[in-house]
Amino acid sequence: MKLDVDEIQSSSIGFIPDIPPSTPGRRFYFQDVGETMGSEKVPSLLSSSSPSKPDLVPALVNRYVSGGISIGRAAEIIGLCYDDFIKKVVEKGLRLPMGPATLQEFKEEDRILQSYLSSSVAK
Amino acid sequence: MTIVLNTSALSTFHRTNSLSMIEALFKGQETLIPKAVVEEFLEGNFEPPSFIKRVTLNASQISVANSITGLHVGEREAIVLAKDNNGVLITDDREAKKKAKGLGVNVAGCLVVIKNAFLGCHIHERERDRIVEEGQAVSFWPDDIVREVLSLKKGGP
Numbered sequence: 001m002k003l004d005v006d007e008i009q010s011s012s013i014g015f016i017p018d019i020p021p022s023t024p025g026r027r028f029y030f031q032d033v034g035e036t037m038g039s040e041k042v043p044s045l046l047s048s049s050s051p052s053k054p055d056l057v058p059a060l061v062n063r064y065v066s067g068g069i070s071i072g073r074a075a076e077i078i079g080l081c082y083d084d085f086i087k088k089v090v091e092k093g094l095r096l097p098m099g100p101a102t103l104q105e106f107k108e109e110d111r112i113l114q115s116y117l118s119s120s121v122a123k
Numbered sequence: 124m125t126i127v128l129n130t131s132a133l134s135t136f137h138r139t140n141s142l143s144m145i146e147a148l149f150k151g152q153e154t155l156i157p158k159a160v161v162e163e164f165l166e167g168n169f170e171p172p173s174f175i176k177r178v179t180l181n182a183s184q185i186s187v188a189n190s191i192t193g194l195h196v197g198e199r200e201a202i203v204l205a206k207d208n209n210g211v212l213i214t215d216d217r218e219a220k221k222k223a224k225g226l227g228v229n230v231a232g233c234l235v236v237i238k239n240a241f242l243g244c245h246i247h248e249r250e251r252d253r254i255v256e257e258g259q260a261v262s263f264w265p266d267d268i269v270r271e272v273l274s275l276k277k278g279g280p
Contacts (some may be wrong), residue, residue: 070218072130072163072195082130082164082195083138086261098131098215099232099264106268109231113239116211116229120124120152 057085061094071096125153125210128175129201130160131262132213135233137169139257146174147245148236155208157200164197178204191222202228215262234264238272248277 060074069077075085089096100106126149128136133156136142145154158179161169171177180188180200184207188199198219205212211229213236214220223230234255241251252273259269 064218067218067221068193070194070198070216072198072216072219073193076163076195083134086134090261095263097265098217098262099234100268101217101265103268103271106232106234106271109235110238112211112229113231113235116124116126116231117148117239117243120149 057088057092058094061089061096064096071098125155125205125208127155127157127201127205127208127210127212128160129156129212129214129216129219130163130195130197131215131219132233132236133160133164133171135215135258135262137164138261139254141237141246141250141254142172142175144240144246144250144254145236146172148240148243153208153210155204155210157197157204159195159200160197162197163195180204191226194219194222198222202226205229215264233258233262234268234272238275241272241275242277244277 056078060069060078063069064071064074071085072082075082078085078088080088086096100109126145128145136145154175155178156171156175158177161171161177180203184200184203188196188203191199191202194202198214198216201212201214202219202223204210205223205228206226211231212219212223213231213233214223215232215234220230220232237246237251237254237258240246241248246254255264255269255273258264
């Protein structure tokens with residue numbers, strides 16, 4: 001099931017009200033990781049072209065970078081397929097760091113793959 | 124043994140027109156993708172090449188996949204598939220990688236696939252450079268690791 005921004009905004013999955021209720025703004029709420037993003041970040045997420053709708057892409061990129069959701073999950077939250085989400089990220093000049101984070105991690109991945117390839121050849 | 128591609132890897136190799144490199148590198152091996160990955164990728168408007176086998180998970184596997192949090196269903200299923208087949212999961216998504224490693228799954232990224240395809244003479248140097256350049260535009264690989272891959276020569280390290 002896909003959720004569009006309006007659905008996210010109005011549903012308990014996408015947002016929860018601030019506490020106390022009189023506090024302006026809302027908080028992002030990611031149900032599957034049980035974490036919130038503070039309401040102080042919300043104004044910066046408003047798209048200049050559509051001030052009534054929050055631009056969720058930067059928030060979701062931040063959420064991926066800080067850990068807790070994958071890119072596929074971020075795309076799902078915003079209601080896009082994987083490639084369309086990547087396109088949005090690129091359009092906005094944002095970056096989604098992917099692949100090994102360090103040279104050491106790259107070498108470990110290389111060791112795993114070479115081990116797999118050599119065992120396949122041996123068979 | 125088995126190779127499982129998740130969406131990030133499928134996207135990178137598809138965008139860079141290098142799925143044939145995967146076929147050559149893992150020739151004779153089983154290359155799998157869960158059905159949910161196909162549905163996630165390009166909203167299902169993608170027909171994987173014949174060497175990639177689409178797999179529908181059984182109820183028990185789906186139950187395990189559903190217990191993994193923070194990932195799209197395709198990514199969860201790819202992890203379970205790799206684990207159950209004692210295979211290697213190819214992914215560049217750092218969260219998926221973290222979850223997979225936590226479950227004891229062997230993980231490798233697209234850059235090591237490209238590196239080994241080059242060193243195994245499945246692609247020429249110019250082709251490697253093209254795939255890395257085009258892949259980096261959408262995969263945001265770290266510059267120092269990209270330089271490492273691009274600096275390799277045949278017969279080198």
